[in-house]
Amino acid sequence: MNDSIDRPNDAESPEPGVRTPISTSSEWTFELIQKYDDAIAKCAAEFGLDTYPNQIEVITAEQMMDAYSSVGMPVGYNHWSFGKQFLQTSKGYQRGQMGLAYEIVINSNPCIAYLMEENTLPMQALVVAHASYGHNSFFKGNYLFRTWTDANAIIDYLVFARNYVSECEERHGIDAVEEILDSCHALMNYGVDRYKRPSPISADEEILRQQEREEYLQRRINDLWRTIPKPDEDDPVKRQPRYPSEPQENLLYFIEKNAPLLETWQRELVRIVRKLAQYFYPQRQTQVMNEGWASFWHYTLLHRLYEKGLVTDGFMLEFLQSHTSVVYQPPFNSPWYSGINPYTLGFSIYTDLRRMCEEPTDEDREWFPDIAGTDWLETLHFAMQNFKDESFILQYLSPKVMRDLKLFAIEDDDQENHYTVTAIHDESGYRTLREKLAGQYNLSYREPNIQIWNVDVRGDRSLTLRHIPVDHIPLGKETDEVLRHVHRLWGFDVFLETVDNGKVQNTHRCPPQIVDED
Amino acid sequence: MGMTHIVDRRLNGKNKSAVNRERFLRRYRHHIKKAVSEAVQRRSITDVERGEKVSIPAKDIQEPVFRHGAGGRREAVHPGNQEWVAGDTIAKPEGGAGQGQGEGQASPDGEGMDEFVFQITQEEFLEFLFDDLELPNLARKKLKDTESFSYVRAGFTSQGVPAKLDVVRSLRGAHARRLGLSGARKKKIRDLEAQLEVLKTAPDDLDPAFSHEDQIKALMDEIAELKANVKRIPFIDEIDLRYRQHQKQPKPATSAVMFCLMDVSGSMTQMHKDIAKRFFILLYMFLKKNYKKIDVVFIRHHTSAKEVTEEEFFYSRETGGTIVSSALKLMRKIIEERYSPDEWNIYAAQASDGDNWNDDSPACGKLLAEGILPQVQYYSYIEITPLDHQTLWYEYEKLMAEHPQSFAMQQIADPADIYPVFRKLFERKAA
Numbered sequence: 016m017n018d019s020i021d022r023p024n025d026a027e028s029p030e031p032g033v034r035t036p037i038s039t040s041s042e043w044t045f046e047l048i049q050k051y052d053d054a055i056a057k058c059a060a061e062f063g064l065d066t067y068p069n070q071i072e073v074i075t076a077e078q079m080m081d082a083y084s085s086v087g088m089p090v091g092y093n094h095w096s097f098g099k100q101f102l103q104t105s106k107g108y109q110r111g112q113m114g115l116a117y118e119i120v121i122n123s124n125p126c127i128a129y130l131m132e133e134n135t136l137p138m139q140a141l142v143v144a145h146a147s148y149g150h151n152s153f154f155k156g157n158y159l160f161r162t163w164t165d166a167n168a169i170i171d172y173l174v175f176a177r178n179y180v181s182e183c184e185e186r187h188g189i190d191a192v193e194e195i196l197d198s199c200h201a202l203m204n205y206g207v208d209r210y211k212r213p214s215p216i217s218a219d220e221e222i223l224r225q226q227e228r229e230e231y232l233q234r235r236i237n238d239l240w241r242t243i244p245k246p247d248e249d250d251p252v253k254r255q256p257r258y259p260s261e262p263q264e265n266l267l268y269f270i271e272k273n274a275p276l277l278e279t280w281q282r283e284l285v286r287i288v289r290k291l292a293q294y295f296y297p298q299r300q301t302q303v304m305n306e307g308w309a310s311f312w313h314y315t316l317l318h319r320l321y322e323k324g325l326v327t328d329g330f331m332l333e334f335l336q337s338h339t340s341v342v343y344q345p346p347f348n349s350p351w352y353s354g355i356n357p358y359t360l361g362f363s364i365y366t367d368l369r370r371m372c373e374e375p376t377d378e379d380r381e382w383f384p385d386i387a388g389t390d391w392l393e394t395l396h397f398a399m400q401n402f403k404d405e406s407f408i409l410q411y412l413s414p415k416v417m418r419d420l421k422l423f424a425i426e427d428d429d430q431e432n433h434y435t436v437t438a439i440h441d442e443s444g445y446r447t448l449r450e451k452l453a454g455q456y457n458l459s460y461r462e463p464n465i466q467i468w469n470v471d472v473r474g475d476r477s478l479t480l481r482h483i484p485v486d487h488i489p490l491g492k493e494t495d496e497v498l499r500h501v502h503r504l505w506g507f508d509v510f511l512e513t514v515d516n517g518k519v520q521n522t523h524r525c526p527p528q529i530v531d532e533d
Numbered sequence: 534m535g536m537t538h539i540v541d542r543r544l545n546g547k548n549k550s551a552v553n554r555e556r557f558l559r560r561y562r563h564h565i566k567k568a569v570s571e572a573v574q575r576r577s578i579t580d581v582e583r584g585e586k587v588s589i590p591a592k593d594i595q596e597p598v599f600r601h602g603a604g605g606r607r608e609a610v611h612p613g614n615q616e617w618v619a620g621d622t623i624a625k626p627e628g629g630a631g632q633g634q635g636e637g638q639a640s641p642d643g644e645g646m647d648e649f650v651f652q653i654t655q656e657e658f659l660e661f662l663f664d665d666l667e668l669p670n671l672a673r674k675k676l677k678d679t680e681s682f683s684y685v686r687a688g689f690t691s692q693g694v695p696a697k698l699d700v701v702r703s704l705r706g707a708h709a710r711r712l713g714l715s716g717a718r719k720k721k722i723r724d725l726e727a728q729l730e731v732l733k734t735a736p737d738d739l740d741p742a743f744s745h746e747d748q749i750k751a752l753m754d755e756i757a758e759l760k761a762n763v764k765r766i767p768f769i770d771e772i773d774l775r776y777r778q779h780q781k782q783p784k785p786a787t788s789a790v791m792f793c794l795m796d797v798s799g800s801m802t803q804m805h806k807d808i809a810k811r812f813f814i815l816l817y818m819f820l821k822k823n824y825k826k827i828d829v830v831f832i833r834h835h836t837s838a839k840e841v842t843e844e845e846f847f848y849s850r851e852t853g854g855t856i857v858s859s860a861l862k863l864m865r866k867i868i869e870e871r872y873s874p875d876e877w878n879i880y881a882a883q884a885s886d887g888d889n890w891n892d893d894s895p896a897c898g899k900l901l902a903e904g905i906l907p908q909v910q911y912y913s914y915i916e917i918t919p920l921d922h923q924t925l926w927y928e929y930e931k932l933m934a935e936h937p938q939s940f941a942m943q944q945i946a947d948p949a950d951i952y953p954v955f956r957k958l959f960e961r962k963a964a
Contacts, residue, residue, distance in 0.1 A: 098557030346613020
């Protein structure tokens with residue numbers, strides 16, 4: 016962290032009681048949003064938030080639904096699944112079951128945030144603080160985003176993708192394109208290298224290199240498949256090396272590069288979906304941190320506005336009401352419970368980090384000797400920049416937060432006819448609880464671990480995937496369905512083996528085997 | 534930190550999702566068609582003003598991904614512990630699936646819903662209905678256009694396309710102009726000619742400076758110049774041209790009555806009636822575009838005819854033979870009593886399986902030719918049968934030959950065959 020951070024406590028504070036609020040009405044105007052943004056930007060600078068330039072776009076509720084259904088991409092290619100999303104969103108909205116999110120924010124440079132015109136002024140200010148300064152600084156600072164996404168290039172790339180897809184539709188028909196995209200979407204979560212750093216995306220280069228790549232790709236694939244078995248090789252059967260020699264976790268990448276029958280444009284579509292998967296990958300891994308960070312900052316920044324006398328009591332009341340519902344965590348037995356609210360968890364952790372820095376207790380000194388009593392801004396920035404959800408929780412979830420949320424871990428073993436409480440928010444449970452919760456944010460806890468295992472290069476060209484289960488958790492019911500998509504992309508037989516304890520336990524195949532009855 | 538740009542995007546198009554929505558409907562068109570078809574059965578034929586709720590089994594629209602299944606051993610952390618301590622056990626609910634409190638992150642759209650329910654708009658509803666009927670695009674457009682206009686004459690204008698040139702008006706204008714421009718000159722010519730006459734007959738003057746010869750010459754020159762002037766007036770000039778002007782005017786509010794005639798004898802099954810219903814809907818929609826007020830009269834018949842409500846018309850069953858003329862007679866009677874052709878545009882649609890008492894068919898032909906066709910705008914007949922025609926069909930064929938403009942008929946095996954019956958009707962309005 017740099018030292019140039021202004022300390023808000025030193026900043027000029029007007030005399031208490033003297034309030035010259037920016038506005039008193041709750042109707043927003045463009046000038047007022049501009050004024051609030053200026054004020055919030057000043058506060059953000061006091062706290063050293065480093066952001067991309069902001070672009071705030073005011074849109075209608077309908078436009079918000081549009082934005083929603085394209086998973087927040089400002090430009091998206093056309094696909095029925097986005098239409099389904101749209102129908103779902105608009106239905107929920109019309110029935111009043113669901114408020115629209117106040118905001119959508121795009122990880123781009125400039126950072127685009129959408130404000131809904133229906134919002135009141137305090138809500139707009141909240142969104143500006145939350146999205147344009149909270150999320151924005153997270154996008155710019157967090158290592159996963161810095162490594163995986165290129166805020167400068169994303170919009171151009173999306174435009175490129177959209178145009179490419181619609182060109183393909185014209186040339187090859189909507190159905191043909193839809194089929195490939197369906198199949199790619201089924202594998203989208205398996206379209207990233209989790210450990211390797213990807214090459215940055217750039218629309219210009221994509222277009223420039225596309226032709227080159229087309230030729231090159233096709234040539235390479237032909238090379239791979241030209242290997243006709245030579246009869247007089249010394250040990251034709253036994254010494255056949257596997258291909259790929261190491262298991263590959265990026266299924267889409269492997270398919271793009273190696274699927275024998277895909278045409279060039281189909282490979283390009285696989286690539287587009289893969290690149291999008293890569294773009295969304297950091298978001299999937301930093302939900303708690305990102306939402307927590309943005310919530311922490313809208314809370315802190317608006318309180319700072321209040322300290323400066325720039326907003327009224329009424330403004331604060333309305334803001335606090337929204338804030339409270341955003342960070343509300345229903346207990347496990349509530350009908351509204353749907354898992355741990357990432358806003359709550361993240362907000363609680365950051366807030367408690369600040370508390371540990373500013374008012375450390377003995378417990379904090381014992382658990383977090385490196386943090387207790389240190390500079391809170393530096394500590395928070397460090398925590399925001401260098402972790403993802405899993406490691407963030409493992410590193411920073413404090414006993415106090417566990418107590419506040421009354422966390423407990425429960426075990427469900429299909430061998431037992433009861434659940435077991437394995438840890439609760441007490442001295443003996445803190446560490447276990449923290450590990451378990453962190454583990455929950457590991458992607459392989461959420462998604463089965465499936466990798467490319469082998470291609471029968473010299474034989475029937477079949478593709479074998481391997482699933483390594485954790486704690487004997489089997490694959491879901493949709494597995495065969497997904498396999499059909501793999502089969503469509505690969506073009507030859509596809510196997511999926513579940514390997515537990517070094518032994519193949521179970522095999523799915525596509526097309527399904529016809530059982531001979533002889 | 535750069536300046537923040539605040540942009541008002543509200544006027545940018547909404548409906549960014551329109552294409553995606555359309556893609557969705559396209560993909561699930563079979564489901565939607567089915568829903569529309571069921572709705573058609575359920576709805577009144579005059580009920581075409583709203584969309585429809587469509588429900589698709591959730592399993593048909595899910596996007597599959599690799600997921601964990603039920604079973605195995607899993608641990609999860611939850612908030613809100615009240616009384617438990619480590620080591621406590623909780624009995625699993627009887628028969629509960631292994632899912633338990635397993636994953637906090639269930640499917641994003643699943644949430645235990647078995648059905649994906651959404652609304653299609655009226656426009657989309659009609660589009661699917663028309664697909665069913667295989668209406669050509671022109672006809673679709675005509676039925677769907679919300680505003681209906683007709684062009685009415687609105688005097689004349691000096692500008693327009695050659696096709697709208699009004700020759701008589703233009704020539705009349707030219708004539709008037711010629712008169713206007715030449716009148717004064719012609720009068721002058723007449724005056725001068727009179728002087729000339731006088732001069733020629735008068736005795737010669739002595740003054741050589743004013744010799745008659747000179748004067749006559751001067752007069753004649755002047756007359757010649759005036760005549761040339763008059764001659765130079767064009768016979769027709771651009772400013773004479775008059776074009777007929779037409780103005781768009783909303784269709785006048787006129788009334789139409791639609792007679793639905795259907796055979797409900799035992800041989801007409803529900804399937805027959807469903808096809809007939811589509812036939813009636815189409816006629817109704819056509820009328821709705823062209824008339825402000827529409828009455829619908831339902832007449833069903835077996836051996837005798839009766840005016841009934843729509844509900845009774847489509848859903849009650851009768852048995853027995855068939856005498857078509859009974860319905861025609863009733864229709865004529867109702868026209869006489871309630872729908873004077875001077876005030877009402879009369880349309881009729883008859884559906885039947887072709888059954889009729891042989892003796893009755895010639896009577897039907899006569900009734901139609903003499904009593905009904907002269908009074909109606911259009912009479913359409915569909916025969917829903919895969920079997921050979923009977924006498925009624927042949928009788929009607931004669932009518933068709935005699936009244937090609939107001940009578941149409943078609944044998945129907947499925948809804949797509951209905952449209953040809955209306956083709957002339959649509960074409961007529963297209964012109």
